[in-house]
Amino acid sequence: MRTHHYLVLLLSALCFLSPLKAQTFVFAGDSITDGGWGASGGRNTPAAKRNLTDPNHIYGHSYMMLVASDWQSAYPSVGMEFHNRGISGDSLAGLAARWDADILSLKPDVISILVGVNDSAQAVDIKAWEDEFRALLSHTRQVLPDCKVVLCTPFLAPVGSMRTREDYPARAARIKEMGTAVRELAAEFRAVLVPFDDLFESLPAGATPTWWIWDGIHPTAAGHRRMATLWEQVVGAEVL
Secondary structure, eight states, X not given: XXXXXXXXXXXXXXXXXXXXXXXXXXXXXXXXXXXXXXXXXXXXXXXXXXXXXXXXXXXXXXXXXXXXXXXXXXXXXXXXXXXXXXXXXXXXXXXXXXXXXXXXXXXXXEEEEEOOTTGGGSOOOHHHHHHHHHHHHHHHHHHOTTOEEEEEOOOOOXXXXXXXXXXXXXXXXXXXXXXXXXXXXXXXXXXXXXXXXXXXHHSOOOSSTTSSBSSSSSBOHHXXXXXXXXXXXXXXXXXX
């Protein structure tokens, strides 16, 4: 993809023009972020029980790994540190329960959060969900006041097994409401917003209906590439 190729070249050039500082990035979320990091095999294994040292497996296979690959390659002398803390199956409540131990303990400069798809499977109260998210962000601001927060909107697609599910319309409606809540929280906390929902709605048709997202929830390699590129463009403008 030419856009991505030019982006990597630009990042490499900026390496020599910008006085960048070392930063620690933590990606938090569910299976979309998880990508089997730490050789978990896609299971919802706690972070502390995963392989935390093997560079071949430490990032998993998701947009997070692609971002780490691009930026660590473009800025080899800066010392950017990346951590994947997505856990397959996590809801917002699950993420909040491990927040201090898995995320804040790493003292990141940037926290990226993508959550909501598992919550959409239940008849969740969106107002209560937003309030829980707000409490998580407020706590983060108190503990790490200088940390940059990145909020990513959740998404679903009517493809693969999701296409035939009777509850898809209800889940899609909840996802849309969560997207609105995430946008409001991003404005409230002056967080960086990465609109993954808009991204997938705007992508051109692929060779098959499942070209970008294979089961209605999890992106393909092509989908993760587009996610990483968008994340780099939006977040890079704020932190590089």
